[in-house]
Amino acid sequence: MTLRIAVQSKGRLFEESMELLGEAGIKLNNKKRTLLIPAKDFPVEMLFLRDDDIPQAVATGVADIGIVGENEYVEKDEDACIVKRLGFSKCRLSLAIPKDEKYDNVKWFEGKKIATSYPHILGKYLKEKGVNSEIHIISGSVEISPSIGLSDAIFDIVSSGGTLVSNRLKEVEIAMQSEALLIANKELSDDKKAILDELIFRIEAVQTATDKKYVLLNAPEDRIDEIIDVLPGMRSPTITPLATKGWCSVQSVIDDKRFWEIISKLKSLGAEGIIVLPIEKMIL
Incomplete structure (x- = not known):
């Protein structure tokens, strides 16, 4: 019996996920990265995917568990459960506008066009605030949208805020905080649950020492x-x-x-x- 873990294929979340799993004793058999790699001395295998594909992969059973950003988990709204908050890859989803714009409150966005890769989260946030805006869905380089006339504002991930500054934008509203999550398929067998329990035990031993x-x-x-x-x-x-x-x-x-x-x-x-x-x- 093997537990399949979906992990982001590249980026900061990939690096921090692999570091945590490595410290928990999960070592890969093959140094050359392929889509699916078994681990040494522990019954798991790694499935490397795009971050936005991980919630669906776990919900449908393509993977048993996954490490994914909370932003993607909430945006995709798939039927997978949160097993553990992992406490790394922290960021936030925020609304940002051109630096020189005067801003008083969220009503500034009324009737404005907002570029984002997170339409579900943004739509829910705007509805809660009673604001009607046009959501323009875009993938990648969202931060350049206002400068080239595609939008009036953006809704995107913010970590340090450096990307906003370099694109002459300022953060004005925070919609949600995000961190890495360990999520699981809701129909795991007892054998797979036992492997997951052992993995969580190891992860907690590493995190407690941090x-x-x-x-x-x-x-x-x-x-x-x-x-x-x-x-x-x-x-x-x-x-x-x-x-x-x-x-x-x-x-x-x-x-x-x-x-x-x-x-x-x-x-x-x-x-x-x-x-x-x-x-x-x-x-x-």
Whole structure:
């Protein structure tokens, strides 16, 4: 029994998907990329598709599961279920207009022509806002539409906003946030569900370790309670007596975002010999 995973064939989502799967132990048998490649030592195979084809492929059973941007999942509105939000490839779907245009509110778009590759999402958004606009469907290079007279505005993916700036556009409304999703066919067999459960277990072990550091340090026994307050672990820090009387070894996990703040507090409480290590996987 093999679980078939649909993955975007190129681009940032492809790179981040393959990195996550690689860290979860999914290695491909064939370095030369073809449409369908089995994995080593795990019962899955990769099916490489266009991102906008993945929701339909999963819904119809061509693939069992898929990694796809939430924007494409919502736009295609196929009958596949979300198994897990993956937290990478984050972006947003926004309305943008020429930089020099004066903008007050969403009513600016009344009667305007908007170019987009996401007519379903845009149509729903405009209806919710009570705005009547002409939706002009276009694939690729949506951002150039206003400058060549094809539209008054655009509705497209925005990540950093650099593409908008380079095309003299400004973002004025955000319709939805998007991230990578793991989606699945609703009719998976029990055997395939078991493989999917194992894959999710591995993915969560990788993700739990993200932005975490393992810290080892020596601390005076009379400051242990204060140090524990600074160093909360997954449950509590590990404390081991040292050969030197009055001292302990302390081990814990800290969030990388608070790393320097925590290290400074530890030093002020007398901690010494602080060692910081990266965490590859974390099983809860």
